Amino acid sequence: MSKKKKLSRQQPAKGHHPHRSGPQTPHAKRPMRKPVSRTPAWVAPVSVVGGLAVIVVAFLAIRYMTTPTVPPASRATTAQVISTITSLQASELEQVGEGSATKVLKKTSDQLLTGSDGKPLVFYFGAEYCPYCAAERWPLIIALSRFGTFTGLSTTTSSSTDVYPNTPTFTFHGATYTSSYITFQAVESTDRNGNALQNPSSAQQALVTKYDKADTIPFLDLGNKVVLLTPSYMPDLLAGKTWSDIATALTNPQSSESQAILGSANQLTAAICLLTSNQPSSVCTATIQAIETKL
Amino acid sequence: MSIYLTFVHFSAAQLVCSASGTIDCERVLGSGYGVIAGTAVPTSAAGLAWFLIAGALALLRNRRAQVAWSVAGLLTVVYLVFVEIVQLGAICIWCTVAHAMVVVIFLLTVTVRDGDA
Numbered sequence: 001m002s003k004k005k006k007l008s009r010q011q012p013a014k015g016h017h018p019h020r021s022g023p024q025t026p027h028a029k030r031p032m033r034k035p036v037s038r039t040p041a042w043v044a045p046v047s048v049v050g051g052l053a054v055i056v057v058a059f060l061a062i063r064y065m066t067t068p069t070v071p072p073a074s075r076a077t078t079a080q081v082i083s084t085i086t087s088l089q090a091s092e093l094e095q096v097g098e099g100s101a102t103k104v105l106k107k108t109s110d111q112l113l114t115g116s117d118g119k120p121l122v123f124y125f126g127a128e129y130c131p132y133c134a135a136e137r138w139p140l141i142i143a144l145s146r147f148g149t150f151t152g153l154s155t156t157t158s159s160s161t162d163v164y165p166n167t168p169t170f171t172f173h174g175a176t177y178t179s180s181y182i183t184f185q186a187v188e189s190t191d192r193n194g195n196a197l198q199n200p201s202s203a204q205q206a207l208v209t210k211y212d213k214a215d216t217i218p219f220l221d222l223g224n225k226v227v228l229l230t231p232s233y234m235p236d237l238l239a240g241k242t243w244s245d246i247a248t249a250l251t252n253p254q255s256s257e258s259q260a261i262l263g264s265a266n267q268l269t270a271a272i273c274l275l276t277s278n279q280p281s282s283v284c285t286a287t288i289q290a291i292e293t294k295l
Numbered sequence: 296m297s298i299y300l301t302f303v304h305f306s307a308a309q310l311v312c313s314a315s316g317t318i319d320c321e322r323v324l325g326s327g328y329g330v331i332a333g334t335a336v337p338t339s340a341a342g343l344a345w346f347l348i349a350g351a352l353a354l355l356r357n358r359r360a361q362v363a364w365s366v367a368g369l370l371t372v373v374y375l376v377f378v379e380i381v382q383l384g385a386i387c388i389w390c391t392v393a394h395a396m397v398v399v400i401f402l403l404t405v406t407v408r409d410g411d412a
Binding site for chain 1 (some may be wrong): 398
């Protein structure tokens with residue numbers, strides 16, 4: 001019995017790895033199959049899946065580092081886009097109502113703030129790098145254009161390295177606004193790369209300090225009667241779209257862009273109507289006044 | 296997936312998919328990469344053809360052709376994922392499911408031997 005056991009140890013089964021330090025027998029001197037170490041079955045699929053995962057991560061890194069900017073809008077395109085969004089049909093705005101815009105406007109019980117000309121003052125504080133400011137400028141321009149006229153607006157995008165990179169938008173830096181009803185002041189504190197652009201005046205800084213205690217942008221003060229501290233919709237709605245894409249979408253009241261941007265514009269319009277005692281009546285319609293009561 | 300996407304392409308039916316943010320089938324399928332370059336043939340139709348040929352090769356038990364075909368499929372998937380992530384910055388979820396199936400077919404082809412069952 002013990003001899004049999006010994007033999008079985010000395011003659012490994014065919015294909016088994018021989019004991020390197022085992023006793024040498026005549027059988028062991030015969031040519032043997034080269035030892036084969038079979039790779040476990042899971043190695044190949046795991047390697048392939050792992051390799052693919054590395055490739056995907058590399059693609060994400062490339063995307064992150066070279067996020068393509070939205071192709072810059074030409075002067076003609078910019079003019080066309082601004083013309084489109086500042087001359088939207090009143091019936092379309094009425095149809096959208098509050099749309100899908102989040103109710104972010106907050107009423108205050110303070111005295112009406114007016115500019116040096118005695119008209120109610122609307123003050124915007126933001127920055128070109130800020131994606132939330134980028135989103136909020138669309139409805140703000142649409143709303144303000146119902147009470148006056150912008151000149152010198154130009155297109156830009158938010159920072160390429162912040163969240164919601166390269167959100168297409170406009171800048172108030174270098175733009176002027178005239179209106180018979182309100183005064184509009186805007187401060188863009190930095191450009192899209194974070195370089196300083198404008199500083200608020202002491203009076204403007206006082207408004208920021210008073211109402212924007214969390215120091216967030218965009219900040220919008222509508223005559224000290226209504227303030228906006230958070231965006232009314234998320235910038236990802238505009239991701240990857242050109243200004244023209246968005247302007248075109250805004251002519252369709254059913255589009256998700258219209259629902260968010262025009263809905264927000266109507267809320268801002270209602271807030272401005274609150275300051276102007278519902279003037280002009282062609283803008284401060286029953287629909288807008290209904291929104292006004294819900295602010 | 297490929298049948299569905301090809302059907303949507305030719306019927307102009309509404310695609311069941313998110314249309315904003317990173318998951319945006321419309322942006323991917325509506326881009327220039329949604330069709331085979333220089334043709335009106337949707338990329339999904341090419342995917343459908345790939346799956347049919349892969350199935351035929353499996354029935355014929357032509358292992359070399361199967362491996363070559365699955366490698367070609369995998370490389371195409373890598374290219375399409377590159378297009379989605381780097382070029383378009385958007386993911387088509389239906390396309391991703393089809394891509395995953397190509398990867399599974401590739402793995403089965405290279406790991407399952409004829410004698411295995």
